[in-house]
Structures are given as C-alpha cells and as structure tokens.
Amino acid sequence: MRTKPPKRRKACVKRELRPLAAEKNECWRMDFKSDKLFDGRQRRLLTLVDNHTCESLAIHVGHRIRRYKVV
Numbered sequence: 001m002r003t004k005p006p007k008r009r010k011a012c013v014k015r016e017l018r019p020l021a022a023e024k025n026e027c028w029r030m031d032f033k034s035d036k037l038f039d040g041r042q043r044r045l046l047t048l049v050d051n052h053t054c055e056s057l058a059i060h061v062g063h064r065i066r067r068y069k070v071v
Contacts, residue, residue: 021052028057030070046070 021027033045044065048058060069 021050024052025050027051032065 019027027050029049029051031047031049033047035043035045037043042063044062046058046060046065046069047056049056062069
C-alpha cells in the first residue's frame with residue numbers, strides 16, 4: 001500500500017480562484033489553436049480575448065509563432 005499521497009496533488013492545495021473582470025480591458029486571456037491544411041502543413045493561431053466582453057482583440061496566424069512575437 002502507498003503510504004503518502006502523490007506529489008501532483010500538492011499543486012491543487014494552494015490553487016486560488018481567478019478574479020472576475022468587472023470592466024472592459026481589465027483582464028485578458030491568450031489561447032493557442034492549431035489546424036492542418038489539406039497538404040499537411042500546420043497553421044497556428046494566437047488569439048487575445050477580453051474576459052469581460054468575450055471580444056477577440058487580436059488574432060495572429062502563422063506556421064510558427066515564436067516567443068518574442070507573443071511578448
């Protein structure tokens with residue numbers, strides 16, 4: 001029998017709730033999406049969304065999205 005809990009459960013002990021956005025442009029989220037074209041090439045999309053209005057602020061499309069472009 002295992003005597004101690006797995007280490008992966010330690011992260012959820014200190015987890016906090018995300019604050020809700022009360023007004024426009026207060027909190028944003030980023031999301032990466034990907035899709036394959038008919039010839040097998042891959043496209044990636046970086047979307048920037050406002051949490052309060054759920055409006056898409058920007059979309060960046062490319063084969064590779066480097067970290068300096070995200071920043």
